[in-house]
Amino acid sequence: MTTRTKQLIKLAIRILITTGLLTWAFRQIELEQFWQAIQTTKWQYLIGVWGLTAVFFWVGSVKMQLILKKQGFHVNIGTIFGASAVTCLYGMVIPGILSTGIKWYILKRDTGKGSVVFSSMVYNQFSLFVVMMVVGLTSLMIANFASLLPYNKWIVSVICGILIVVVVFVSLLLVNSRTASKFTKGLEVLLRPFPETVRQKGQEVLAQISVFQSAGAGFHLIMVLITLIAALGIGGAMYIFAAMAANIVTPIPILILLCAVIYVLARLPISVANLGVREATLVGLLGIYGVEKSAALLMSMILFSGLILMAIIGAIYQLFWKVSSKKSPPRPAG
Numbered sequence: 086m087t088t089r090t091k092q093l094i095k096l097a098i099r100i101l102i103t104t105g106l107l108t109w110a111f112r113q114i115e116l117e118q119f120w121q122a123i124q125t126t127k128w129q130y131l132i133g134v135w136g137l138t139a140v141f142f143w144v145g146s147v148k149m150q151l152i153l154k155k156q157g158f159h160v161n162i163g164t165i166f167g168a169s170a171v172t173c174l175y176g177m178v179i180p181g182i183l184s185t186g187i188k189w190y191i192l193k194r195d196t197g198k199g200s201v202v203f204s205s206m207v208y209n210q211f212s213l214f215v216v217m218m219v220v221g222l223t224s225l226m227i228a229n230f231a232s233l234l235p236y237n238k239w240i241v242s243v244i245c246g247i248l249i250v251v252v253v254f255v256s257l258l259l260v261n262s263r264t265a266s267k268f269t270k271g272l273e274v275l276l277r278p279f280p281e282t283v284r285q286k287g288q289e290v291l292a293q294i295s296v297f298q299s300a301g302a303g304f305h306l307i308m309v310l311i312t313l314i315a316a317l318g319i320g321g322a323m324y325i326f327a328a329m330a331a332n333i334v335t336p337i338p339i340l341i342l343l344c345a346v347i348y349v350l351a352r353l354p355i356s357v358a359n360l361g362v363r364e365a366t367l368v369g370l371l372g373i374y375g376v377e378k379s380a381a382l383l384m385s386m387i388l389f390s391g392l393i394l395m396a397i398i399g400a401i402y403q404l405f406w407k408v409s410s411k412k413s414p415p416r417p418a419g
Contacts (some may be wrong), residue, residue: 107359138391170399221345
């Protein structure tokens with residue numbers, strides 16, 4: 086079986102998963118109710134979601150610029166923002182984390198150092214993933230303490246607290262120059278039972294994270310603060326505005342929890358443009374709190390419209406870069 090055939094099979098599977106999840110989500114509602122929900126949409130909050138989506142990507146670009154600068158490379162924020170937008174464009178057809186290869190190619194073209202760009206992207210995603218895990222688990226604890234969950238058992242808070250400690254502890258061990266080498270070897274041992282491709286990817290990620298082990302606590306703290314602003318502040322506000330646009334009233338900790346859960350699920354390359362995963366998660370979980378399924382589905386569409394906006398911006402960036410490359414004189418040989 087050729088590589089191209091394998092890729093086509095994987096893409097077909099993801100399309101099937103996306104179709105299955107979307108079918109399930111739409112079968113939970115009546116089209117008439119969904120149409121009524123659309124008619125009552127508060128458009129001012131929809132515009133707010135679009136603006137917050139752009140700001141979220143811009144703050145992420147600032148963070149990426151600082152990470153690249155730490156490795157001795159200066160890249161304009163506009164270039165990074167454009168690369169992220171183009172990634173959204175390709176993410177409409179290339180599922181999950183695979184579409185980030187487009188961003189790597191654009192930044193590699195600008196810096197000329199593919200390994201530097203790759204290590205910066207791995208660290209960026211690693212820090213974002215860790216922060217979103219901690220934010221999600223903290224939101225779950227708050228929701229449990231405030232009796233916002235359909236069940237209120239102390240064991241939920243205990244498990245969340247333990248997981249937060251584990252996630253933070255493991256992260257500190259990975260980025261600490263004194264403990265990282267020993268801990269990395271331990272993780273490599275844990276990877277041995279997995280298939281060779283998984284082991285290679287895991288070892289590659291660990292190797293790239295090690296680049297930042299001598300960065301210092303101050304740098305890591307700044308990265309965490311920027312990520313918190315993007316994830317908890319801007320990302321949380323995005324979900325709150327989307328809920329308000331769809332006339333959904335639900336506790337803020339639940340919306341922040343959904344933001345974290347959907348982000349983590351979006352890292353899995355199981356669907357196209359995260360379609361289906363977002364819809365099924367919102368329809369299923371918000372339904373527990375008595376939210377109309379048509380309103381929950383509308384909220385997911387509103388969030389998706391922000392990504393469509395970024396994809397349009399990405400198309401504009403790509404067109405601009407293509408025109409600019411044609412106008413620029415060819416480099417002299419040698």
